């Protein structure tokens with residue numbers, strides 16, 4: 512598989528190719544345009560770790576990362592080899608990873624394959640773009656809602672901040688929607704999390720090589736240090752407009768369980784694919800470490 516320009520088709524191909532003896536692939540919902548929200552459950556252990564990627568369309572490299580991890584992990588389990596410096600079979604017996612690489616498949620489609628005139632949202636997206644290039648600016652879902660501002664954590668405070676900052680209506684980024692979970696993608700994540708009761712989660716974004724560990728007065732800094740140690744990324748607290756109504760914010764606020772935002776790579780989104788190997792080098796050991804931290 513070529514993990515460059517990683518869209519929904521490629522994710523579907525990788526996930527349908529995972530050996531069913533080790534990976535339980537299921538859809539936990541559908542996007543606005545009817546694409547499946549894929550998740551792979553891999554592991555035999557009782558502990559659960561939830562990893563998700565590509566809430567933001569320009570950050571599709573996080574879906575490449577998580578899908579490639581799934582494929583490599585299953586291969587390593589079968590061969591008895593290592594992944595991220597840890598024996599894969601040991602990891603498998605300790606913990607079950609739930610991996611949802613692409614929360615925003617409709618947005619990724621726009622960025623990777625362009626705005627096709629056949630797209631049912633061609634006219635609305637064209638209007639929201641207002642002359643900007645879709646593959647340089649589009650972070651939202653197909654409705655122009657920024658999914659990582661659509662969670663229930665100081666949501667209405669954020670609505671006001673966003674409005675004052677010029678994000679008061681649908682657009683390529685930062686618009687939070689009308690109410691928390693009013694988009695099918697975030698509602699599906701909410702349901703999955705409530706059903707599975709994951710005690711630990713990470714949302715992957717790009718970029719910055721940094722791990723955000725807190726929301727308001729909540730957070731698990733010691734676990735964050737472990738993730739930083741495993742990846743070589745730095746540890747920080749988010750401030751300003753980025754510090755409201757995201758997945759990690761909701762998770763910490765609602766459940767008071769460890770949750771992190773990991774910003775992979777460095778540069779301008781979408782990151783150049785040349786960084787993929789170095790991103791894997793940093794993130795594979797961190798993902799493997801999660802099993803020790805849950």
Ligand SMILES: [Zn+2]
Nearest residue numbers: 567570716717
């Ligand atoms: Zn992001």
